[in-house]
Amino acid sequence: MVSPPTLAVSIEASTPSTIIQRVAKLATFKLFLFCPSPLSAAFSCHESGATVLSLAPRQQLLITGGRKGWISVLELPHRHQRQSFQAHDSPVKALAVDPTEGSFISGSAEGNIKVWSLSMQCLLHQFPNEHARQSLFRNLGTGVMQIEVGPANHIFSCGADGTMKMRILPDRFSVNNGNLKNDVKFII
Numbered sequence: 001m002v003s004p005p006t007l008a009v010s011i012e013a014s015t016p017s018t019i020i021q022r023v024a025k026l027a028t029f030k031l032f033l034f035c036p037s038p039l040s041a042a043f044s045c046h047e048s049g050a051t052v053l054s055l056a057p058r059q060q061l062l063i064t065g066g067r068k069g070w071i072s073v074l075e076l077p078h079r080h081q082r083q084s085f086q087a088h089d090s091p092v093k094a095l096a097v098d099p100t101e102g103s104f105i106s107g108s109a110e111g112n113i114k115v116w117s118l119s120m121q122c123l124l125h126q127f128p129n130e131h132a133r134q135s136l137f138r139n140l141g142t143g144v145m146q147i148e149v150g151p152a153n154h155i156f157s158c159g160a161d162g163t164m165k166m167r168i169l170p171d172r173f174s175v176n177n178g179n180l181k182n183d184v185k186f187i188i
Contacts, residue, residue: 043072043074043079043080043081044081045064045066045070045072045074045081045084046064046066046067046068046070046072047066047068048066048067048068049066049067050064050065050066050067051065051066051067051091051092051093052064052065052092052093052094052095053065053095054095054096054097054104055097056097056101056104056118058101059101059118060075060076060077061073061074061075061076061082061101061118062074062076063095063097063104064095065087065091065092065093065094065095065106066091066092067091067092068086068091069086069087069088069089069090069091069092069108070084070085070086070087070092071084071085071087071092071095071106071116071121072084073118073121082121083121085121087106087108087114087116088106088108088109088110088112088114089108089110090108090109090110090142090143091108091109092106092107092108093107093108093109093143093144093145094106094107094144094145094146094147094157095107095147096147096148096149096155097118097149098149098153099149099150099151101118102117102118102119103115103116103117103118103124104116104118105147105149105155106147107130107131107143107144107145107146107147107157108143108144109142109143109144110129110132110142110143111128111129111130111131111132111142111143111144111159111161112126112127112128112129112130112143112144113126113127113130113131113144113147113155113157114126114127115155115169125169125170127167130144130157130159130165131143131144131145131157131158131159131160131161131163131165132161142160143159143160144157144158144159144160145158145159145160146158152168153168153169153170154166154167154168154169155167155168155169
């Protein structure tokens with residue numbers, strides 16, 4: 001088994017409902033939560049540095065993505081790392097938690113989007129090459145740049161390929177026989 005990578009993450013405060021400020025520097029980032037009586041904890045997550053983070057406020061989970069494709073799920077109230085796993089083969093560039101906090105979505109520099117269960121961190125859906133580079137001459141950035149989750153299982157994604165796409169994810173009541181390849185509803 002591969003041991004998870006490490007990176008020091010400093011957390012101050014006990015509730016995620018306070019103001020969040022992220023400071024990213026080289027191979028470390030610090031997350032500051034401001035409240036009247038701050039507590040602190042440290043997590044070891046990403047060896048080469050964290051690139052993105054997202055918060056699930058009701059479950060008080062912090063999800064971080066790293067430069068080597070690892071994702072870590074941190075439990076803020078208990079101050080421990082729940083899970084760390086290799087999610088992508090390239091840096092994680094975008095993370096979003098759905099409004100129900102049942103799943104989270106990650107996007108990578110290679111252009112792939114993956115949907116994960118938040119409770120078990122298992123892969124639910126994947127969209128390979130969703131925002132892959134289309135041309136050799138256009139290299140302003142790579143992959144998925146941003147992901148947002150809307151109501152009714154809507155996923156909005158922007159990529160370095162110059163497109164914005166909207167997808168509707170199936171839920172447990174949907175019947176689509178697992179065919180998610182052609183379900184892009186809107187492209188700019």
